[in-house]
Amino acid sequence: MTKRILKVFLLFVGLFLLLLAINSIRESRSTIFPSLGYGPGVHDFSKGITGGYDLYRNSAHEIFIAPNDGWNSEIAIIPSKVLKVNTFKEFIIAERQGLKRRNPKDSLDGYEIPNEEVKDYWILNTDKNHVLKNLKINDLQKKLESLQIPTDIELIDIYKY
Numbered sequence: 001m002t003k004r005i006l007k008v009f010l011l012f013v014g015l016f017l018l019l020l021a022i023n024s025i026r027e028s029r030s031t032i033f034p035s036l037g038y039g040p041g042v043h044d045f046s047k048g049i050t051g052g053y054d055l056y057r058n059s060a061h062e063i064f065i066a067p068n069d070g071w072n073s074e075i076a077i078i079p080s081k082v083l084k085v086n087t088f089k090e091f092i093i094a095e096r097q098g099l100k101r102r103n104p105k106d107s108l109d110g111y112e113i114p115n116e117e118v119k120d121y122w123i124l125n126t127d128k129n130h131v132l133k134n135l136k137i138n139d140l141q142k143k144l145e146s147l148q149i150p151t152d153i154e155l156i157d158i159y160k161y
Helices: 002-025 137-146
Strands: 045-048 053-057 063-067 082-088 091-101 112-125 130-135
Touching (some): 063 082
Antiparallel strands (some): 053 063, 091 112
């Protein structure tokens, strides 16, 4: 009888740990245990940009651009961490800082922190659901010219936009 109780207990502990692991590594904005998470902070916001897209700030490092009516893997977005943004017609132009895992050796730690070595630029066409990503500054200038976007467009800090 004691062995049976121990097996059931270990099964529940294993399931609980599995759920915690899944919750920490998935990329969904919702959580399995909402009471264990932290609610929106005073600095979190969403702001309309253009073409049905919003700028979202869900935490200090989770700042991204996505459609305001939801999205999936088929929808073009600009992932975290967006630093600066501006628009021109149907285009959203953004400067982004890359993120890296805080503790890459810990598979259960999915938290990401800024990677100071990675800064790139993105151009999202909201009409065509297409994004040009990971552009260096020289590539950005060429793409702006080819898309007939003013090359002197100023990217604005997300907190001032």
